[in-house]
Amino acid sequence: MELCDSHCHIQSVGSPDGEATTRELWVKAGDTSPDDVIGRAHEAGITRLVCVGCDLEDSILAVDFVKDRENCWASVGIHPHESNRYVTDKAAQRSFRELVGKPKVVAIGECGLDYFYTHSTKEDQQALLRFQIELALDHNLPVIFHVREAFRDFWPVFEEYQQGGQRIRGVLHSFTDTQANLDRALSHGLYIGVNGIATFTKKPEQQAVYRAIPEDHLLLETDAPFLTPVPYRGTICEPYHIRTIAEFLAGRRSTTISVLAAAITRNARHLFGI
Numbered sequence: 588m589e590l591c592d593s594h595c596h597i598q599s600v601g602s603p604d605g606e607a608t609t610r611e612l613w614v615k616a617g618d619t620s621p622d623d624v625i626g627r628a629h630e631a632g633i634t635r636l637v638c639v640g641c642d643l644e645d646s647i648l649a650v651d652f653v654k655d656r657e658n659c660w661a662s663v664g665i666h667p668h669e670s671n672r673y674v675t676d677k678a679a680q681r682s683f684r685e686l687v688g689k690p691k692v693v694a695i696g697e698c699g700l701d702y703f704y705t706h707s708t709k710e711d712q713q714a715l716l717r718f719q720i721e722l723a724l725d726h727n728l729p730v731i732f733h734v735r736e737a738f739r740d741f742w743p744v745f746e747e748y749q750q751g752g753q754r755i756r757g758v759l760h761s762f763t764d765t766q767a768n769l770d771r772a773l774s775h776g777l778y779i780g781v782n783g784i785a786t787f788t789k790k791p792e793q794q795a796v797y798r799a800i801p802e803d804h805l806l807l808e809t810d811a812p813f814l815t816p817v818p819y820r821g822t823i824c825e826p827y828h829i830r831t832i833a834e835f836l837a838g839r840r841s842t843t844i845s846v847l848a849a850a851i852t853r854n855a856r857h858l859f860g861i
Contacts, residue, residue: 588848590833591635591855592826594697594731594760594780594808597624598638598645598652598661606645606666612812616823624811625656628826634658635852635861636826639697639731641666643673643683650689660861662694662731663687670707670715680718687726693859695723696731697760703735712737713744720748720755729858730757732777738768749775758806758858761814762796763788769796773804778858780808783816783824786835798840802850806858807832 599605600613600621613619628636638653639662640646646663653659663686665673673679686692698719700712707715723730734741748755758778762769772779779800788794807829815824816831830844833851837844855861 588632588845589635589852590631590633590829590848591637591807591852591861592628592633592809592811592829593637593758593806593851593855593859594639594782595636595811595826596639596641596645596813597621597636597811597826598640598649600624602648604644605648606641609641609645609812612823616812619823621652621656624825625659628829631827631830632848633826633829635855636660637662637693637855637859637861640664641697642669643679646683646686650686650692653691660691660693660859661689662696663692664696664698664731665715665719666697667699667701667712667715667733668704668706670711674707674711674714684722687722687728692728693861694729694731694757695719695726696757697733698730699733700737700741701733701735702737702740709740713740716741716744720744723757724748724753724755728756730755731780732757732759733761734759734764738764742771745775756858760808761810763793764796765792766796766799769799773801778804778806778854780806781832781836782808782810783814783828783832785839786816786832787820794839797836802842802847803854805851806854807836807851
């Protein structure tokens with residue numbers, strides 16, 4: 588049985604570089620090394636990992652991290668929180684564009700809109716979302732979307748690019764939203780990323796949405812080192828926790844972990860080509 592972590596941030600494990608908050612969490616984890624993290628994942632049956640960048644430096648780190656590591660791939664992205672740093676920085680945008688053609692880059696993102704925290708203005712976030720969607724379309728790459736309390740503005744931007752024969756491939760990362768937004772995403776062929784939140788949310792409507800995601804559009808992710816699932820709350824999240832998330836969802840969806848694992852691995856291979 589194989590499992591895939593379609594969204595983790597392990598490139599900054601043991602590194603002085605990378606996105607600051609992520610790096611600080613890995614430091615709290617103690618003397619963990621990248622090879623230890625990957626080794627624990629492989630022992631749990633997680634054989635494919637997508638390492639997701641959140642800004643230019645973090646994306647450069649992800650590209651370098653996966654270069655010589657088997658079964659690891661990179662996604663390069665500018666998180667909506669970082670939009671104000673890049674919206675007028677043409678040199679940084681050029682450097683970011685150059686990453687897309689690097690070996691083992693399989694997606695653009697995470698990128699999107701986050702109105703829960705307004706670290707960047709809505710206008711700057713939308714501008715960087717458009718920049719990254721256009722880059723993905725130019726290179727025929729899928730997009731890892733981060734959308735939090737912002738679907739009202741996200742859908743018009745997304746659907747504008749769906750017109751004229753273009754088709755955006757991608758996944759809604761860390762999905763916790765409504766059935767209506769799930770249905771809209773599925774109508775566009777998007778995949779839905781589910782992580783440890785599923786194991787600890789108390790909202791029945793969210794649990795209903797998790798059960799409603801079609802098997803052929805479901806991806807599992809850890810967002811490591813964030814969003815540790817039950818029963819490991821209070822510790823640092825790692826890719827090996829995918830198995831716990833899979834077991835939880837299999838029980839809630841009245842299926843077996845083997846069936847679920849086969850589906851999410853097939854979906855990850857189809858979307859990312861891994």
